[in-house]
Amino acid sequence: MHFNTYGGNGAALSADLVNTRDHAPRTLERILAAHSMLRPELTPAQAEELRMWAERLAPVFGERDQDVQIELVNALLKISAATPYISAHDGRKPHLHFFSVDADIVNRAKDTTAGGLAMAISFSDGRRLGRCDREGCSTVYVDTSRNGRRRFCTLACANRVNVANHRARRVTP
Secondary structure (H helix, E strand, C coil), rough: CCCHHHHHHHHHHHHHHHHHCCCCCHHHHHHHHHHCCCCCCCCHHHHHHHHHHEEEEHCCCCCHHHHHHHHHHHHHHHCCCCEEEECCCCEEEEEEEEECCCHHHHHHHHHHHHHHHHHHHHHHHHCCEEEECCCCCCEEEECCCCCCCCCCCCCCHHHHHHHHHHHHHCCCC
């Protein structure tokens, strides 16, 4: 599934923030920069604020009750709400912004992630914001596959489950 660039970027940034275990400013700066966030420099206090924000993003992924998922994202939007606008800065095609370019990096990240998750839910009814089905794995992902039936964060997790299921079927009582 093709999410538009902005919504996909916000949803993907959300997944990366949720999945990171290292919340050091430099690690988070690399994540923000990888998702085209301008001026991604963070203080330790800002890094902690993003860590707490990631905790708020996490329940959205893998939530099977659409009403609950929508309620979770609406709560995020209330916290981060900025006036959306269209921009064509830095030689890019016109695209939607959910934040003021003058806002600090934490507020821009909050607005981007909340807006991206809202767009992902709007395009896919939320089914594409997943959590790995392998027991013991808590990795989240944005399912951009064509058929939208992804169940695992990586092929490695899928293979582990499939091998375990295969071995369980081969055991004869």
